Amino acid sequence: MTATRARVDHAVSSGTFSLDGQTFDVDNNIWVVGDDAECVVIDAPHSVEDILAVVGDRTIKAIVLTHAHDDHCRVAPALRAAANGGSGAPIMLHPADRPLWELTHGGPDDETATLWDLDLADGVTIEVGGTTLQVLHTPGHAPGAVCLYAPDLGCVFTGDTLFNGGPGATGRSFSDEDLIKDSIRARLFALPAGTVVHTGHGDDTTIAAEQAGLG
Incomplete structure (x- = not known):
């Protein structure tokens, strides 16, 4: 097998998460996948500067959002504008998360809205x-939630x-507890047991460890 050049780089950024009229302080993981020349940024939490510090001088091919809660997408448009010396990089999102995206970035009646x-x-x-990152649609935490398998x-x-x-939280708008468990069992537990799970918040785990817990 040919060895891949790619690696995973990581940092943590702090800010807030707001939904359903409540706001919480949160720490989000920043994940950047690529080699010395190019990379993909997974999610855009809190601080463009924090993200670009992980990217360094690499070309950002895309900003890939796992879902559109504000702590994961808030600075995505600003990162898009700043990426690659100001020449930009595309934001990628599952369209089922448009209602959540619009809570942060405006809807059709907002002249300042962006997509x-x-x-x-x-x-x-x-x-x-x-x-290669493979997109797995895993609704439940959010309608358009995705995981990215490497x-x-x-x-x-x-x-x-x-x-x-x-599983992630499902007690707020646009979430479904039964659906997230179905998504995890069908899509994530089908991956090799030793697969390392890089999460949006907190520590890594493995598919085997979480399968033992959820069953």
Whole structure:
């Protein structure tokens, strides 16, 4: 097997999450996948500067959002504008998350509203730095929630679908507890047991560890 050039870089950014009239302080993981020349940014939490510090001087091929809660997409338009020395990079989001996106970035009646650039869909692949990210649609935490599986790297980026300790929260608008569990069992537990799970918040885990907990 040809060795991949790609790697995973990581940092943590702090800010807030707001939904249903409540606001919480949160720490979000920043994940950047690529090689020395190019990369993909997974989610856009809180601070463009924090994200660009991880990117360095690499070309950003895309900003891929696991879902559109504000702590994951708030600075996506600003990052798009700043990326690649100001020449920009496309934002990718599953269109089922448009209602959540519009809570942060405006709807059709808002003159200042902005949208993402490219739609994600189940089965889409994203090539970067000699490796491939496979899009898995995993609704439940949000209607358009996706996970990104990197088989060459032996890991999956789960956003807020699966954490170290179980499924993501489903007690707020646009979420569904039964659906997130179905998504995890059908899509994530089908991955190799040793797959490392890089989450949207908190520590890594593995598919095997979470399968033992959720069953």
